[in-house]
Amino acid sequence: SAVISQKPSRDICQRGTSLTIQCQVDSQVTMMFWYRQQPGQSLTLIATANQGSEATYESGFVIDKFPISRPNLTFSTLTVSNMSPEDSSIYLCSVVFANVLTFGAGSRLTVL
Amino acid sequence: AQKVTQAQTEISVVEKEDVTLDCVYETRDTTYYLFWYKQPPSGELVFLIRRNSFDEQNEISGRYSWNFQKSTSSFNFTITASQVVDSAVYFCALTQEGYDYKLSFGAGTTVTVRA
Numbered sequence: 001s002a003v004i005s006q007k008p009s010r011d012i013c014q015r016g017t018s019l020t021i022q023c024q025v026d027s028q029v030t031m032m033f034w035y036r037q038q039p040g041q042s043l044t045l046i047a048t049a050n051q052g053s054e055a056t057y058e059s060g061f062v063i064d065k066f067p068i069s070r071p072n073l074t075f076s077t078l079t080v081s082n083m084s085p086e087d088s089s090i091y092l093c094s095v096v097f098a099n100v101l102t103f104g105a106g107s108r109l110t111v112l
Numbered sequence: 113a114q115k116v117t118q119a120q121t122e123i124s125v126v127e128k129e130d131v132t133l134d135c136v137y138e139t140r141d142t143t144y145y146l147f148w149y150k151q152p153p154s155g156e157l158v159f160l161i162r163r164n165s166f167d168e169q170n171e172i173s174g175r176y177s178w179n180f181q182k183s184t185s186s187f188n189f190t191i192t193a194s195q196v197v198d199s200a201v202y203f204c205a206l207t208q209e210g211y212d213y214k215l216s217f218g219a220g221t222t223v224t225v226r227a
Contacts, residue, residue: 042217103157
C-alpha cells in the first residue's frame, strides 16, 4: 500500500494568516486528492491535484482560498489562505491505491 | 446524487459485547462501491473493506463482519467481541464506478468500548 506523509501534523494559526500543508507519497501517482474534515463532521473532497495541470475543485471550494500545487508525481501542497475559525479542520491528503482511497494521517488546523 | 446515512451517532458498549453499525445508502448507479473506514483517536483513516454492488456475499475478517443487502440498500458492519482498541469513529462511504477517489461519506458512528 502507499505510504502518505503529511506536514504539519497539527498547527494553531492566527486569523488572517495562511498555512501550507505538504503531502509526500512514497510512490508515483497521477492524481492526489485533498479532503477536509470539519470538527465532528464527515469528510468532503476539496480538490483533485494532477501533476502538470491546475487542480480541479469541488463545488464550494475555490482556488483563491485553497491553492494547490503539484510539482511532481509524489508531492503536493494545499494552502489554506486568509484563515478564519471556520477553517479549523483536519485536512487530509489521499491517493487511490489498488482501487482504494488511502489517506495520510491528516493535518489538524486550529484557527484562533 | 449519492447519499450515505449512518443513523447511529454514538454507540457505547462494554468489552466483549457485539456491536453493529448501520449504513444505508442511496444511489442511482447500477455499479457502485461501498466502503468502511475506521478513524481511531489518532485521526488517521484506516481502510477496512471495499465491496462492489454486484457482490452481495457477506464477508468476515476476524472479529469484523459485513452484511450487504442490496434490497434494503444497507451495508452494515458488526464487531464481534469488541475490544477497547475498537474505540473509534467508523465511516461508511459510497462511490460510483470510475470515481475511486470521490467518496460520499456518512456522518460517522463513534464507538466507545469500555473495559
